[in-house]
Amino acid sequence: MRIHRGARIWAVAVAGALVLSACSGAGEAPSGGSGNQPADSAPGVTDNSVVLGSHQPLTGPAAPGYSKISVAAQAMYTYINDNGGVNGRKIEYKVEDDAYNPTKTVEVVKKLVLEEQVFAIVGGLGTPTHSKVLDYLNQEGVPDLLVSSGALMWDQPQKYPMTFGYQVDYLREGKIMGKYVKDNFAGKKVGLFFQGDDVGRDTQAGLDQFIKDQVVTRQPYDPANTDVTPQMLALKSAGAEVVVCACIPSFMALTLLTSAKIAFKPQFVSSSIGADPATLTALLQDFAKRSGATVAPEQLLAGFVGAGYLPRVALTDDAWVKFFKEIHDKYIPTEAFTDTLIFGMAQAYTVGQILKAAGRDLTRRKVVETLETTELKGPALVPFAYSKESHSGYIGAYLVRNNGNGTSTVVQQPMVTDRESGEVKAAGGDRVNPDQTGLLDK
Amino acid sequence: MDQFLNLTLNGVASGAVYSALGLSLVIIYRATRVVNFAQPAFALVSAYLAYSINQATGGYWLGFAVALLAGAVMGVLTERLLVRPVRHNELGAIIVTLGLLIVLQAVAGMVWSNEPHSFPYAFDFRGDFSPNSMFVVAAVAVTAIAVLVLFKATPLGLRMRAAAFHADAARMSGVRVGLMLTLGWGIASAVGSLAGMLAVPPFIFPNVLDGVFVYALTAAVIGGLDNPLGTIIGGFVLGVGLSYVSGYLGPELVTLASLAILVIVLAVRPNGLFGKALARSV
C-alpha cells in the first residue's frame, strides 16, 4: 500500500510535469506578442488634470538625503497648479515609498500604473530599484521620464523607447572630473573612492580616459558598511594627493570626517551625487563642538571641489535660484533650502515644460515624441541630450570649489561630452530665465 | 605595520560598542530568558532625546544623562507592560519586542524625520586612537565591571540572580521577584542606551543602529547568552576580527565574515564560548 500511495503521487507529479512541459524554454523570447497598449492612449488625463507617479525611498536606510526630493517636487507642482496648471490641466503627483527595496519598487510601480492609472512615471529614483521596472513600463507603453539616477541604462532608445534619463550619467561626469584633475593636478598621485556598484564602475571608466596613469589606489565602499576607516587608511598610505569620490552624501560626509580623524588632507573632487554643500554642512555641523575649530564644517569643506549641473544655493543672484527660493518660502518654508531641494524643483519644472510642449492634446506617444524633438531650456547650466537617437539627460557638468568661508568659486566652466571617448568641450548655448520659458502661458 | 595597528585600534573601538549592546541583551536574557529585539530601539530613542536636548542647550553631557535615564525608563515600562504577560511564550516575547522595535523606529521617523542629523562624539575624534575612542573603551570597561560587580558581589545582585535562576525558591526566601526582573530590564536598557550614545555618531537616523544590533547579538551568541563576561570578550573579538576583514579582504565581506565566525564558534561550542548548557529536565 505504501508503494501504491507513492505511485499515485509520482503519477500526479509526472502528469503535472508533462502538462507544464508544454511551455517552451523560460529564457527564450516569447512566441506571441506582448501586451503593448496603443501609445495613443492617455490614461490619467482628464480635461483639467493629469496624474503623474513616482517611486522614491521615503523611509528606510537609503532615505537619508533623498526623501526631500519629492517634497520639493510637490511644492513646484503646487505652484504650477496655483498658477493655472499646464495647458489648463492641474498636475496630480503621487509619490510611493519603495524604501529602496527593488521588490517594493515593482509593486508600487504596478500599483501606480494599474490602480492609480497614472499617465506617466517621473523621476523614479535609484539604479537597483528603477532597473526592475524598465521592462514593465516599456511593455505597457508608460512614459518613464527623467529617471533620477546616473546609470547608463536609461539611454537605450531602441530597447526602452519610453525611458528617458535626467541627471548627468556617471561616465560623463567621470570624464569631466578626469579632465579637471589632469589639467590642474598633472603628475600628482590620485586615489579613487567610490560606491562599489555601477556608480563606481562607470565613474572610473570616465576617469580612466584621462588620469589612468595617475591613479595609485582604488577603494570601493559598500553602502551597508559605514566604517570607511580602512579605505581612508589605504588612501593615505598610498600617498594619494588627490582623491576623486563618487559617493552619496552620507558617505562623502563620513569621508571628510574620517580623513580628519586620521589627519589625511588630500584634495577632494566629488561627483554631483555627493557634493551638495548644504547637506554636507548639516551632516557635519555638530563635530566642531567637541573637537575644536579645525573640525568645523567650513574647515572640513575648505578646498572641496564638487561637480554640478544645476544652479546652486550659493548663487543667490541667479534668477532660477531666486525663483526656487520664492517657491520654497511660500510652500515649504520649514524645510532646509539645499541643492537637493533645487534638484527636486528643477526636475518637476522640467516635467511641466515637457507637458506644456506636448500641447493640450495629450497622449503618451505625443509626450515621448515631444521630448525627442523639442529643445528644453531650463534651470540647468548644461543642455539635455534628448533626441531620437539619445535618451540621455544632462550631458555635462561644471566644477566648483568651496572656499571654506562661505563662498565658492567655479574652477571649471560647464563642459559637455559624450559616452564614448569624445572630447570634453565647453557647453555652448544660452540660458533663459524662468519667465522666458513660457511654462505658465495660457 | 602601521595598517595593522590602525585596524586593530579601530576594531577595539567598534568592539567596545558591540560589547556594551551585547551586554544589555545578555542581562535581559539572564533575567527573563527573552531576547529583547527592542533594545536597539530604546537606544535609538534615547539618542534622539539626547540629540534634541543637545540642540536646545548646546551641551552634550546633559543629553547623555537623559539618554541613560530614558533607556532605563523604557526598559522598565516594557518589562512591566508588554513582556510580563508573555514571558512564558518564547516566540511570542520575540514578536512583541520586534513589534516594539518597529513602532519605535517609525515614531522616531515621525518626530525627527528620516533625514540624518549630525550627532557629536563625546570627545575629540581625531587621531589613530582618539580621545573619543579611549572614552568609548573606558566607558564600556567601567560599565562592564560595574555590572559584573553588581551581580557577583552585592546583595542586590544576588537577589537578581536568584530571581532569574529560580523564581519560586527566591520568592520563598523573600526576594521580590517581579521587582528584580524589572530592575534587570532597567539596568540593561540603561547600558544599551550607553552603547547607543557611543555607536550613533556621526549621524543619527532611524535605522542607524540596525547593523550594530546584529553584531551585538552575534557577540552575545558567540560569548554565551548567559555569560556577561563572555559577551564582552566576544564583542571585542568580533570588532577586531571584522576590522581586519574589512581592511585586508574588503568591506563587502564583513557581514559574511560575521556569519562565518558565528558558525565556526557555534559548531565547536553550541552554547557559545563561555555559555553553560542548561540541564534538561525529563
Next chain:
Amino acid sequence: MSAETSETTAAPADAPPARRAAHRPAPRRNLPPVVVHLGWALVAFALLVGLTMITDPFTNLRIATIGYYLIAIAGLALLTGLNGQVSLGHGAFMFIGAYTVALLVLHLPGLPFWADLLLATVAGGLAGLLAGAAAARLHGPYLAGATLALAVGLPAITQRYPDFLGGSNGVSFSVNSQPAGLVGVVPATRWEAWVVWATALLAMVILVNMSRGRLGRSLRAVRDDEVAASLAGIHVGRTKILAFIVSSACAGLAGGLQAFLLGTAAPGSFTVALSLSLLAALVLGGLGSLWGAFWAAIAFVYFQAWAEDAADAVDLPVNVENNLPLALYGTVLILVILLFPAGIHGGITRLRAALKTSRQGRSGRSEGES
C-alpha cells in the same frame, strides 16, 4: 521531495485493508488522504481561477503575491511551529531560490520554467541541509542569532561577485512561461497568478501530508521533548535537519516564484526585515497549524496595503505619513500577541470549538494538531 512523502502518508495499521481497497471499489472505505487533499486543491484552484477572472490586474498581482508568501510561511510553520526551531533567516533561502531562477533563465534559457522552479526548490533544500546541519545542536536564542546572521550575511555575496550576481543592482530577466496558445488570450498578471497558485497548492498538499504523517509526528515529538523523542526511537538530529531542508526548500520555491513575478532578483529585496516579517506574520496567523500560514500570507500582503492606503487617505505631515504604515504594523503585532497569542487560526479554532460545546465535553481543543 516526492520520495519522502511516499513513506509518510500511511499509518501502518491501515496497510492490508487499503491494498484490497485499491483493487476493488469499497464504498465504505475512505480515499487515501493525499487524493482527498489533491481534490480539495483542485477545487481551490478552480475557485482561484474564477477569482482572478473577476478582479482587476493589480489585485491579480496581489493574489499571486499571497500565493508565494503562503509557501514561504508554510515552510516556516513546519520548521518553527511544528518543530520548534526559531529561524530568523528565512529570507536568505528565498534569496537563494530567487537567484537560482534568475541565473537559470539568463544562462540556460532553454530550460522550461517548471524546471527552473524545481531547481530553485532543490537549491533551497541544499542550503537548508547545510544550515540545518550547522544548526542541529543549537537551540532557542542561539539558533535565532545564527539564522539572523545568515539573513544579514548571505545577500552580501552579491557584492563579492558582482559580475555574476549583478552586485547591488541584481539581475533582471523576462520569463517566458505561457504556452504559445495562451499568449494574448490570458493577461500576464492572471497567468502569473495561476502559475503561482498552482505551485502553491501543490506544495501545500505535499506539506499537509508530511505534517499529518510520520514526519509530522516526529517533528512535533522533537519540539515537545527532545529526550523523550530520542528515547522513543526518533533520530533527533536527522529530524531537525529534515525540518530545515523541507522549510528552506519551500522558501527557495517561494523566492523563485517571487523572481518570476517581479522579473528580477536583487539583494535589496532580501532584507532582515523580510525574514522577521515572515516570522511575525506566521505568529499572527497562528503558529500551531498550516492554516495559520494561509491567514499569515493574507495578513502579510493586505495589512501593508491597507496601512498604506490609510496613511494616504488622511492628510498628515510628510514625516508622519511616511512612517505611519510601519507604526501601525508594529502596534498590531504587539496587540495580537498580547490579546490573541494563538493568532488568527487560534481564534477561529476557539470559535469553532465554542460552537460545538454541546457535542464536546472539554472546554477547548488543543492547537497542536494541524
